[in-house]
Amino acid sequence: MFESLGERLQATLADVRGHGTLTEDDINSAMREIRLALLEADVNFKVVKSFTGAVKEKALGAGIIGQLNPGQQVVKIVNDELRELMGGESTEFRFASRPPTVILMAGLQGSGKTTATGKLARYLREQHSSAVAVAACDVYRPAAVQQLITVGGQAGAAVYEQGTDRDPVKIAAWARDRAISEGKDVLIVDTSGRLHVDAELMKELAEIRKAIRPDAVYLVVDAMTGQDAVHVAEQFAQSVDFDGVIMSKLDGDARGGAALSVKAVTGKPIVFASTGEKLDQFERFHPDRMAQRILGMGDVLSLIERATDAYDEQQAKELERKFRRNEFDLNDFLEQLRQIRRLGPLQNLLSMIPGMGKELKGAKIDERQFDRIQAIILAMTPQERRNPAIIKGSRRLRIARGSGTNVQAVKALIVQFEQMRKVMRQVSTGKMPDLGAIMRQSR
Ligand SMILES: Nc1nc2c(ncn2[C@@H]2O[C@H](COP(=O)(O)OP(=O)(O)O)[C@@H](O)[C@H]2O)c(=O)[nH]1
Ligand SMILES: [Mg+2]
Structure with a gap:
């Protein structure tokens, strides 16, 4: 959302930020760019006019001309005005004093x-x-x-x-x-x-x-x-x-x-x-x-809020204990996968991380890989999930069929899971894993 508007504003502001000192002309030309970007984003023209007017007035009024780092102040002014334009504070959902x-x-x-x-x-x-x-x-x-x-x-x-x-x-x-x-x-x-x-x-x-x-x-x-x-x-x-x-x-x-x-x-x-x-x-x-x-x-705050929703501290402690005692099994792994997915599509998640948006625009994350992993684990018996080491020949075939995948995929999942478990155990017991050895193994 807002990609082209964001890109244009960012480019304009990057330009402003690059100036050691700002003249009134610099501000005027930045305002022209911002005005065009907003109009192109289909913002109401009256709104655009009052917006750029307010930014300009504040930028000039802040006495930033000739000062050090004036560009950053302009960025802040634009940011604050955008926020005010959209209503300033966020609006709470209010419950009636008597339900419903x-x-x-x-x-x-x-x-x-x-x-x-x-x-x-x-x-x-x-x-x-x-x-x-x-x-x-x-x-x-x-x-x-x-x-x-x-x-x-x-x-x-x-x-x-x-x-x-x-x-x-x-x-x-x-x-x-x-x-x-x-x-x-x-x-x-x-x-x-x-x-x-x-x-x-x-x-x-x-x-x-x-x-x-x-x-x-x-x-x-x-x-x-x-x-x-x-x-x-x-x-x-x-x-x-x-x-x-x-x-x-x-x-x-x-x-x-x-x-x-x-x-x-x-x-x-x-x-x-x-x-x-x-x-x-x-x-x-x-x-x-x-x-x-x-x-x-970057919408760092939003990201943090979503992350904490899906994952609470209690669970983190429990997990660490399991890693330490080597009790982490495929049921736990499945739960972890679900937690991650609850955060929403990975693409959305990544675009909220500052600086990531642009680079990842072309990249496609294959969400189906997650579905496959889930399907494989779900096709196992509870006993197999607790102890994947018992999954051999015919069991592998049954799981592959049950999950609509193949034996290779089942095998790969188990190998990767065992490696991850090993690393996590070493980390949680304070021993640094031998990363080189792991890399060699997984090749
Ligand atoms: N991409 C996208 N599509 C949406 C969104 N919200 C609704 N839609 C789609 O817009 C269409 C109309 O939505 P609907 O809820 O039936 O609209 P209604 O006629 O107002 O009830 C449906 O095809 C929805 O799937 C959204 O946030 N993003
Ligand atoms: Mg409807």
Whole structure:
């Protein structure tokens, strides 16, 4: 996301940073570059104007002309202004004082509402252990109900639906009562969209809103539509109104304009960002980290947060103990693999590390290799996983068949696992492994 905007801004700022001293002309020409980069990223032109105006004013006002290291100060000013542009502070998901917290999803058809409903349900279950229900109020397309049943199920949410023959306002009210009686923490109401903002859609949303009195209305907008997304948000803000934006499809070739303009134009913050079709490609939106990401400072904070989610200290200690006693087995290994995968696609993970983004753009990580390893381990008996040394001839063949791989792959996995175990054991007992010997072995 934001690749070309990021590259252009980074190039401009690298240029500014390279100057020992800065003249007003230097700043003017940097502002021109920044303005072009933002316009090209489809940022609203009024927003661009006020943005570059603010940066310039601060840069000149900071008295940096002629000073040492003025370039870095400009980078900081741009970073701070980008953050403010996107709303400054990140917006918390707020629970109602009395459950269920009711969320109403709104947005045009295809904006990503149903997907975001599933993602938000999953997020709340994972991050807050919430009992979540989702309600199917898009009754205009039979496939929409089915889609919510699918994603809701994947997200581990209860799906409240009454098919397509009922008034969506009635379904919403029914779902709310049911969420209360079933003691749910959160109810997320998925609604139908239209291809364009129209009076009928607004009326229906207003009626649903009146019937269920949601604690928050989230507008889902498609980042790939750039300025159109912002325009849609503006229209919603004027009629139904909403509390926050879920920016979808920030992956792919989203140029960033929508994400950068929507707060300034509508006054509503982006609460969540959706970055792919999979349910776990969803995160809280942090303006500060997003600014750093655009400027290529790497989203280190985001990375750390995700890493600690999936891996707690307790487990680390337990692991170390196992290594020391040589009790680490293939079950533990499988768990480790799952932990890594829970962090999301490796490609995403790597792009968050500062300086890595560009270099890895061309590289493809073969995620299927992980699937193969998992499949092999899963095809083993518990006994074999505890003690892979017993896996010989016929067992190897059975595992290869069971996992849809071949004997070589099974063999290689076991050899590599044994080597890793040996190294980890030496490390954890304080003995330095003989790396040279390991390299020779694995050739
Ligand atoms: N690449 C990408 N696709 C998405 C994202 N969110 C939704 N989609 C896709 O966009 C299409 C429309 O999404 P859907 O949730 O059905 O939109 P709705 O009509 O608003 O409910 C589907 O094909 C989704 O898989 C996202 O963050 N990234
Ligand atoms: Mg839908």
